Amino acid sequence: MSLLVYGLINSVILALYTVGFSLCYGISGIANFSHGALYILSGFTAWNLLNLAGLPFYLSAGLSVIITAILGFLFYWVLLLRVRGIPLAELIVTFAAGVGILELLTWEGFYGMRYSLPILLRGGVDIGTVSIDYQRLFVLITGVAFVVFLWLFVHRTRVGLAFRAMAQNERTALSVGIESDWIGSLSMAMGAGLASLAAMVVLPLGMMESSIGLEVLIYALAVAIVGGLESTLGMVVGSFIIGFGQIAAAKYIGAKWMIIAPLAAIVFVLVIKPSGLFGKYKELEERV
Amino acid sequence: MAEATVQYRRKRLERGIKARSDTIFVIASTKDTLYLLLPRIVPVIALLILPLVLTGYWGKVLVFACIYGLLALSWDFMASCGLFSLGQALFFGMGSYIAGTLNSYFHIPPVITVPVATLGSGFLCAGLLGPVVRLKGVYFAMITLMLPLLLHKLIDTTGILGGTHGLSALSPFPSELTATYLAVVGFLACLFIFRRVINSDYGLVLRAIRDDDRAVMSGAINIYWRKIQAVFISGAVGGFAGALLTHHFQFLGMSAFALDYSILPVAAVAFGGQGTFAGAAIGSLILVPLSESLRALGGLRMAIYCGILIVSIIGLPEGIFHYMARKYHQFEKTVEVK
Numbered sequence: 001m002s003l004l005v006y007g008l009i010n011s012v013i014l015a016l017y018t019v020g021f022s023l024c025y026g027i028s029g030i031a032n033f034s035h036g037a038l039y040i041l042s043g044f045t046a047w048n049l050l051n052l053a054g055l056p057f058y059l060s061a062g063l064s065v066i067i068t069a070i071l072g073f074l075f076y077w078v079l080l081l082r083v084r085g086i087p088l089a090e091l092i093v094t095f096a097a098g099v100g101i102l103e104l105l106t107w108e109g110f111y112g113m114r115y116s117l118p119i120l121l122r123g124g125v126d127i128g129t130v131s132i133d134y135q136r137l138f139v140l141i142t143g144v145a146f147v148v149f150l151w152l153f154v155h156r157t158r159v160g161l162a163f164r165a166m167a168q169n170e171r172t173a174l175s176v177g178i179e180s181d182w183i184g185s186l187s188m189a190m191g192a193g194l195a196s197l198a199a200m201v202v203l204p205l206g207m208m209e210s211s212i213g214l215e216v217l218i219y220a221l222a223v224a225i226v227g228g229l230e231s232t233l234g235m236v237v238g239s240f241i242i243g244f245g246q247i248a249a250a251k252y253i254g255a256k257w258m259i260i261a262p263l264a265a266i267v268f269v270l271v272i273k274p275s276g277l278f279g280k281y282k283e284l285e286e287r288v
Numbered sequence: 289m290a291e292a293t294v295q296y297r298r299k300r301l302e303r304g305i306k307a308r309s310d311t312i313f314v315i316a317s318t319k320d321t322l323y324l325l326l327p328r329i330v331p332v333i334a335l336l337i338l339p340l341v342l343t344g345y346w347g348k349v350l351v352f353a354c355i356y357g358l359l360a361l362s363w364d365f366m367a368s369c370g371l372f373s374l375g376q377a378l379f380f381g382m383g384s385y386i387a388g389t390l391n392s393y394f395h396i397p398p399v400i401t402v403p404v405a406t407l408g409s410g411f412l413c414a415g416l417l418g419p420v421v422r423l424k425g426v427y428f429a430m431i432t433l434m435l436p437l438l439l440h441k442l443i444d445t446t447g448i449l450g451g452t453h454g455l456s457a458l459s460p461f462p463s464e465l466t467a468t469y470l471a472v473v474g475f476l477a478c479l480f481i482f483r484r485v486i487n488s489d490y491g492l493v494l495r496a497i498r499d500d501d502r503a504v505m506s507g508a509i510n511i512y513w514r515k516i517q518a519v520f521i522s523g524a525v526g527g528f529a530g531a532l533l534t535h536h537f538q539f540l541g542m543s544a545f546a547l548d549y550s551i552l553p554v555a556a557v558a559f560g561g562q563g564t565f566a567g568a569a570i571g572s573l574i575l576v577p578l579s580e581s582l583r584a585l586g587g588l589r590m591a592i593y594c595g596i597l598i599v600s601i602i603g604l605p606e607g608i609f610h611y612m613a614r615k616y617h618q619f620e621k622t623v624e625v626k
Contacts, residue, residue, distance in 0.1 A: 079598065083605045087425070088372070092558040093601050095551075100594035107588050225430050257445070263438050270423060270431060 003247055009136050011243025012143035013202055014223050015236060019146045020194035021220035022235050023154075023187060029167035030080065030184050031090040032072075032191055034098030036217030040210055041101055042068040042196035043203045061200040065193055072192025076185035084184075098213065105210040135204060142201045146194070151232045163187050222262040226269045241265055295625040306617040327616065332476060339468040347468055351536060353576040354471035358529040359553035360560075360568035361478050362522035367562060368486055369518045370498035372425060375432030377549035378416070379526025380533075381439060382409035385449060387531035388540030392455040402531045409527020414520040421515040433550065440545040454541030458534065467536045474532070475569070478525055482565045494518060552576075559600055561607020570609050 017039070024032040032038075042064045049060035079097060083089035154160040162183050165173040170180050195216075219242070227238025245261030309320045342350050359376040366373050387405035390396045396404075420431050444452060461467040485491045496504045497511050504511050534540050553572065560571025578596065582589045604611050 079602065082602045086605055088367075088554070088558050088562060089601050089605050092555055093598055096555070096594040096597045096601075100591045100598070103588070103591040103594065107591060221430065225427065259441060260438075263434050263441075266430060266434055267438075270420065270427060 003244075003251055005132060007244040007247040009132075009140060010247050011240045012140050014219055014239035014243050015147060016139070016143050016198035016202055017216050018220045018223040018235055018239060019150055019198065020191040021217075022224055022232075023150065023163070023194060024191035025224065029170075030076070030187055030191075031087070031094055032075075032188060033091055033095040033217065034075065034101065035191065035195055035220055036213035036215065037098035037101040038068055038072065038192045039195040039199045039216045040105065040208065040213040041071075043199045043208045044105055046200060047208065065196040065200065068196035069189045069193035073185050073189035075192070076181075076188040080184070080188070081181065098217065102210045102213045105213075139201055139205070142197075146198070147232065147236055154232065159183070159186065219262065222266055226262075226265050238265075296622045297625050298620050299623045300614075300618050300620050302618050335472050335476060339465060339472060343464075347464065349577055349580045351468055351471045351533070352580070353573050354475040355529045355533050356549075356552055356556060356576050357475045357569050357572040358471075358478055358525055359549060360556040360572045361475075361482055361565055362525040362529075363553045364557055364562065364565055364568040365482055365486075365522045365525070366518055367557070368491070368498060369494035369515055370424065370501065371421065371515060371518065372429045373432040373550075374429040374554065375434075375436050375550050376526055376553045377436040377545050377547065378432060378439070379409055379413055379523045380530040380549045381436055381545040382412050382523070383527025383530025384534040384540055384544040385530075386412075386527065388455050388458055388534045389449055391458045391535070392450075392540070395459075398459060398461060398531075398535045402528065402535065405531035406524050406528040409530065410520045410524030413523030413527075414516050417519045417523075418516050421512050421519065436545040436550065437547075440542055443542050443545075450540065452542060454539060454543075456539050458538045458540060460538050461535055467532070471532055471536075474528060479565055479569050486565070552579075555597055557607075559597065559608060561609035561611075564609060564613075567607045567609030571607070574608070 020039075021032065021035045024030050024035070045067055046057075046060050046064040049055050049063055050057060053060070055063070075094070075097065079093050080090060083093055154164060162173070162178045165176075165178055166180055166183055166187075173183075174180055223235060223238040223242055225238075226241060227234030227236070242262045242265050245265060246258045249257045249261045305320060305323050309324050338350055339347065359380060362379060363373060363376055383405045386408045387398075387401040390401045390404060391398070416435065417432070420428060423431065443449060449455070461470065486495065493504065493509060493514060497514060501511050530544060534544070552575070553568075556571035556575050557568045558571070559575055560569070561567030575597075579589070579593050582593055585592060600608070
């Protein structure tokens, strides 16, 4: 029972990590390897607004989401614009930006057991033999809402469809009147905003430190690869496989082996079905 | 015509000397000969003299620069047949673990362990990556990123081959100078051979695989077998680098699989310019000393390093080598737009 409940919550947390990344990289094809750094940076911003500026939590969380989204927007125009279409340079530039942010935070003294965001809802509830607090339930609900939002956004709105068109074929998208720079920067902004929203929900569960940033990026990549980059369903399934795998490994083998679950899942999936479990349109041209 | 505003544009032209020395094979003057030879000979001679000048700390930095240079070259070689790797640490770690284990448990001298590690690492890497050479782009990159982390974890949890403490007191090279020269000469030899190979027929097939693999397949060439060969070659080069550094420091640890050895070579290639090997070499010869000299700044070192990297890549997306080559071969002038 505890395996089921904690596995579920762990999976939803992984899905939250991935939503923004998936929107950017999987759906609109913009490499954002500073995803994890933006995630932790928004936590840091919220903490500063909350404790130094003395704003209430909702306001500081909202502000930090907006600030992170603007930062993502600027990242596109400042960093990515000049190197679009050179995959190596895109990857290195965004990754270096991420590591730079993380190192700056560490230099500021943002590590150790000193920082955390407040919990929205106190108390908890018992489900069978497992007690679970309201914050984790809140995470669960937000996660489901995020995934539903992402699916609806990508499949039902004009902007979402334009995102997908960009990933499929940028030139054709241009020829039907989709302005690729505008859509690209919009997708960076939304990805960063979603990362920040996830941070506001997930971070109160534990301590914040800058090293979480890399962890978030690695998990987001792992989930996206296992599930197939461009499909929302794949993202959900991927996060469930890795989430439950981790909890099961921690329970039956030992906490040390938690990291093995995503690695094993990735190697296994890529060897069996290289396009990920639910990957569709990049199957032939890109992966194999 | 109404009073049209006169517009100008920049025009790039080849220098006369470039056109001459490119096409006329009977080189006429010393000037032409020097034009071709100087950019090649001067860095080589400088690198061969440097170990005599630099001693102590900066001597070690030179060895490091050459080691990372070897890894960057092996990265560029794999990239030239379309395999983007994020795990040069796999090759490096394989080489160091083979050399270190042979030396520590069986007391085999470096004269034998280094060549054995070079070949062994090539075979092991080709064997490990063989099943996944079908993958492309970021998917292949993910696998290569994961493998060294997995091996790192494996050694950590099982404690084999020294475990977390590593193996120390390995036998060193006869002298510091020998080790430095081994690194420098290995680096130069690798650069020279790679530049020759990639322009041969064999290299042509590899580059064709990168550009259009399906066309190569339709020419009845087994692209997966060629890709495995490319992995073998760059695995061997990476293994040589690993074995060299292990014997030089007389220590073998889990850090051989660290992320540094994967990321820095890629950064060096992105900085120097992809596809010509010279770019990879220049990139690592600039970036490694730079990151060492930033050590004085303490905590901000990595942040500033990343900043420099970002600025240089955004400023020169093609890489510093391609920029220099262009300036050397071509000149610009402003002409009127008609």
